[in-house]
Amino acid sequence: AVYRETPAKVARRREQGCITVEMEAAAMFACASFRGAVYGQLLYAGDDVSAAEWDHRHWNHQHSARERLLDLALDAAIRL
Numbered sequence: 268a269v270y271r272e273t274p275a276k277v278a279r280r281r282e283q284g285c286i287t288v289e290m291e292a293a294a295m296f297a298c299a300s301f302r303g304a305v306y307g308q309l310l311y312a313g314d315d316v317s318a319a320e321w322d323h324r325h326w327n328h329q330h331s332a333r334e335r336l337l338d339l340a341l342d343a344a345i346r347l
Contacts (some may be wrong), residue, residue, distance in 0.1 A: 276315065309340050 280288055292308050299306030311333065315322040
């Protein structure tokens with residue numbers, strides 16, 4: 268639970284002007300840079316913790332959107 272969004276963390280990021288928080292990409296980019304690897308990432312916003320109550324948005328059931336994102340990622344990789 269080190270990376271979980273708590274109300275205090277959400278409030279602190281809002282005060283800093285953040286409108287979104289991403290938790291894994293920075294580490295992956297840092298590792299790729301260290302290894303000299305080319306790296307890219309597509310992000311899919313799965314839930315929203317900005318309101319008083321967590322809006323789950325049922326991201327785990329959005330199969331068509333996730334399949335489309337995978338198709339786009341594969342197409343981009345092929346074109347590279």
